[in-house]
Amino acid sequence: MILGAIEAGGTKFVCGLGNEHGEILDRVSFPTTTPEETMDQVVRFFKEKQVEAIGIGSFGPVDLNKESATYGYVTTTPKPHWNQYPILQELQKHIHVPIGFDTDVNAAALGEAEWGAAKGLDSCVYVTIGTGIGAGAIVEGKLLHGLLHPEMGHIPIKRHPEDTYAGNCPYHQDCLEGMAAGPAIEKRWGKKGYELEQNSKVWEFEAYYLAQAVVHFIYILSPQKIILGGGVMKQKQLFPLIHAHVIQMLNGYIQKEELATGIDHYIVSPGLVDNAGLSGALVLAKRELERVQAVR
Known part of the structure; x- marks a missing residue:
């Protein structure tokens, strides 16, 4: 076929x-x-x-x-x-x-559920962080649709205490996409992300925003796997920072081994690259x- x-x-x-x-x-x-x-x-x-x-x-x-x-x-x-x-x-x-x-992003979630990092599971969230931020979700084996479709890239987030950047979203200014997508990084710092690899503050801000999103998705959708892809996530130093922030933000509220001791296997990069x-x-x-x- x-x-x-x-x-x-x-x-x-x-x-x-x-x-x-x-x-x-x-x-x-x-x-x-x-x-x-x-x-x-x-x-x-x-x-x-x-x-x-x-x-x-x-x-x-x-x-x-x-x-x-x-x-x-x-x-x-x-x-x-x-x-x-x-x-x-x-x-x-x-x-x-x-x-x-x-x-x-729903297609990407479907691919990861069929052959990638979420194979064998009946729920996952796939988030892409690149030119924009979007997310797709599979819940009980089905792609999540509704009034429209998931628009998780535009959720409100709390601003990092040291971040003075106004935000880049034309609709919401400082939503998740407005603060953490690739263009937001470039406009905030004056350089593209790959040119800022050694600037720890860049990735501290980024991890702080992405971790908030992950926590929202855990609370609302309770997926069995969260997959973070896209160009920004090529910065592999982000994953340990995100993991640490997620644990801190959950503050022990959800008592699951996947979060307590196995978070590096729960919040992962795409299995299909x-x-x-x-x-x-x-x-x-x-x-x-x-x-x-x-x-x-």
Whole structure:
């Protein structure tokens, strides 16, 4: 079974071919520019490929309600030119196979649950910290949807006592994304994160904000695994700092061995490394193909 996968990110698109076992057979990536330019490259990649279905994990917000007139749209994104763009429908015009659709972070959570760090578990949260911050969740074996979909990157957080940066989110200013995403780091410190590796205060602030988010997710969703990915988390010194802050912030309230003695196995990096989103899109493709076949 040959399946197509699209990890549609706000910075770059990754398109790939794979199979039902999660093996990536081919992949290509290109910058996310205008919808017309970007989707033209997507269509050209898949046009001559004999795929049975395609999965799309898209940056958002997106409309996941199949009863909605704007199902399959990227909706209120600040990404130039993509606001209210029908990404699913545009692909359906050119590629006539079943197409599964969800958020990029829900897809990543799905990939990690199927083949990665959360394999064998029925709940997990996947958080990506990069150009933006987003999170996907699996609860009792199902992707979490609702009125919209999880927007955990925009939760309110407490400011670090030494941090005077106003925040970078165009909607909320100093929400989690506004304080801890890659652009916030660069605007606060005047350099990109990878240039600040030796500046301990940078990562102390970052860990303080990300740990607050993790604590919220533990309290609200009680996942069996929390996976932190994205470009910012390439700074491996963040994990021990986050672990320490989470323990301190929980303050003994949750008495579980996973937190008390095994937190380095509970809050982890992606098992699929950089393929979580693409692998999850393969699962979306497979599930959509099975759904279509079941109703025929």
